[in-house]
Amino acid sequence: MLTHGELTVQGRIREASNAVLLCTATQDGVSVDCVYKPVKGERPLWDFPDGNLAQRERAAFLVSEAMGWGLIPATVLRDGPYGEGMVQQWIESGDEAGETDDAGEGNPAGNLLALVEGEEAGEGWKPVALAEVGEGRTALLVHADDPRLRRLAVLDAVINNGDRKGGHLLPAPDGRLYGIDHGVSFHTEDKLRTLLWGWAGEPLTGEARAALASLTLLLADGAPLATRLAELITPAELDAVRGRVADLLRTGEHPRPSGDWPSIPWPPV
Incomplete structure (x- = not known):
């Protein structure tokens, strides 16, 4: 469906730095939500070739699948309403926010990342770095030992x-x-x-x-x-x-x- 379904744009995800469009892919009367990133919507980067980011997204998916871990949503390259681009399965994120999370309200990775006081990560967490949190205070950025x-x-x-x-x-x-x-x-x-x-x-x-x-x-x-x-x-x-x-x-x-x-x-x- 991602490869051959008809893409219909539902809206734009404006938080992204490049053009990211929420779409539906429809085939034989069945639809799935997906993300479409047209090459035309990529901003040039000084250290990467122009118009090449979509291909790298596809390559990352292939490597993830080859490792057997399925860590990246299904990702294809195809033509779309605004030309060639990457189309990726839309993932509805679960709510895993934890009580120790200060990483931002609505953060889908809530209980995977946190800011904690002190210099010890605590059981079940791995330290990353100290972060400034304002008013001269710092907190320890940690991620789950997951x-x-x-x-x-x-x-x-x-x-x-x-x-x-x-x-x-x-x-x-x-x-x-x-x-x-x-x-x-x-x-x-x-x-x-x-x-x-x-x-x-x-x-x-x-x-x-x-x-x-x-x-x-x-x-x-x-x-x-x-x-x-x-x-x-x-x-x-x-x-x-x-x-x-x-x-x-x-x-x-x-x-x-x-x-x-x-x-x-x-x-x-």
């Missing part, structure tokens, strides 16, 4: 995600967690910016190592995933993906901030 977030942190390291904000985390009512907005990924230089630094330097889980080992085979020259990615990103970027996977397996650890690039996106939520 296996779903940990998988997402590994995926972000593989695709070199430059924009993992809190608002890009969508916990669904069925308990699954999705990540969205992967247009600024796959750069050859280290661009990893994320709120999920809580495991930096810690050993990868056995699950993560197994997924990375499988991904190595799928990224080999001539393998189906490598062939599909080669249509979406440059040869140098594909080689960089292979290099990042190899580095993760070699070190056996979650990456640390490099210090050469801001490690946390702005705004963070």
